Amino acid sequence: MAALSGDWSVSPSTGESAWARVEETSAPAGVRRRATALAERLGFAGERLEHVRLAVTEAATNLVKHAGRGEMLVRVVRGGERAMLEFVSVDRGPGMADVPESLRDGVSTSGSLGIGLGMIGRLADDAGLHSRPGEGTILFARFRQPGEGPDACPSAGPPFAGLTRPLDGEEECGDAYAARELDGVVHAILCDGLGHGPLAARAAAEAVRAVRGIDAPTAAGELLDRMHRGLAGTRGAAVAAVTVDPAARRVVFAGLGNIAGWIVAPGRRRGMISTPGIAGVRGRGYREHGYDLPAGAAVVLHSDGLTGRWDLSSRPDLLGRDPLLAAGALLRDAGTRHDDRSVLVIGAGRR
Incomplete structure (x- = not known):
């Protein structure tokens, strides 16, 4: 959950949060649909909506191709009158020995989209990745609601x-x-x-x-x-x-x-x-x-x-x-x- 400073940030309501198991090659499409629906509810459209869809698809595809299975959460994070879209990906896969290399621009971990984990960070307003060999990987990305400037809705909030x-x-x-x-x-x-x-x-x-x-x-x-x-x-x-x-x-x-x-x-x-x-x-x-x-x-x-x-x-x-x-x-x-x-x-x- 990204904090929206000064307001109470609360756990999402049932209709604004969805967990999905990602185990089959068809799963990324389902996660993308859920993310699209929530993003459109927040006013995402055009290129910015496509950024969300690309990032979610890359994260879900990585789970299938590299972890074999994992789970993703897509949700709306609200604080007062402001909101962000956020997704979290977790797995118990083989993990990554060289995280900086995986984040380098142009490196594709899925072999399909060619944008790689580094591009998820460039598409999102805030992103993070933690991975260790033998333990798995955790990835998140956050997208500011359209119309909110960085000062009104900081992407990286309180701790x-x-x-x-x-x-x-x-x-x-x-x-x-x-x-x-x-x-x-x-x-x-x-x-x-x-x-x-x-x-x-x-x-x-x-x-x-x-x-x-x-x-x-x-x-x-x-x-x-x-x-x-x-x-x-x-x-x-x-x-x-x-x-x-x-x-x-x-x-x-x-x-x-x-x-x-x-x-x-x-x-x-x-x-x-x-x-x-x-x-x-x-x-x-x-x-x-x-x-x-x-x-x-x-x-x-x-x-x-x-x-x-x-x-x-x-x-x-x-x-x-x-x-x-x-x-x-x-x-x-x-x-x-x-x-x-x-x-x-x-x-x-x-x-």
Whole structure:
């Protein structure tokens, strides 16, 4: 998720986000159709629409030809009245030993289009790639909504990114997030509605709605309290709220339920304390906890749709990059198909 600075950036609605498995030679056409429909909804047309279609097709074709199989997400990212189109490609293929060579202009990795991964970066307003031999590849690209200049809608926003994915077979995701940056401080929430399907999605939407109306900087405990009250009348949810202040090297966390919160630095990670309970149903006695934020660290929140079997602390190559790459790696490596999945990464630098 590319952040749109100053406004709450939230997880996309059901109609503005689509995951697709890319395993057959016919799959790139399907991903291209989905991307085209979302791009046209945002006003893309003519040459700019063709840029989106070319980039998506190249990414999907690479999955089939080189990874054998993979997955792509195409979505609309909104913040206030502004929006961007974004796609993310993930695979567990052989990976690339020479990423700079793969990104060189004119190098085609698919043997078909002849534009290569480097051209995806030239077509998009922002793009990133991470690949390691034997582990696979993560690629993203972002396209500014037509009519938005660079100052009105920066392509590379504040340092946070989230991903959500519904349980296989479900249309709606019961997990949701919201995040924003004010004066260098990131305020964010993650919610996991109980169960899955429409009722869980409704609970998650209510949690997001409870915080989106907040204009001023807000403490993590107050964000959690607003979600707790906003979720009354729903089936309830596990929720967490966090404020991350890189300048002060400080993180404040408040959680109710089993949202996992971690501070991850090179060589180590530290869990943050959440209070047992269900937001909107029962949850007395929850409180904020403060933690030091080491230099170069990231903060990770995720639902129980991800296992604890991940370790970004040994991956400084991901910690120092766009947080969407780290979020993609976590969803790929630790996500389970037996639940809704969500992850939010905060504080990883851009390089």
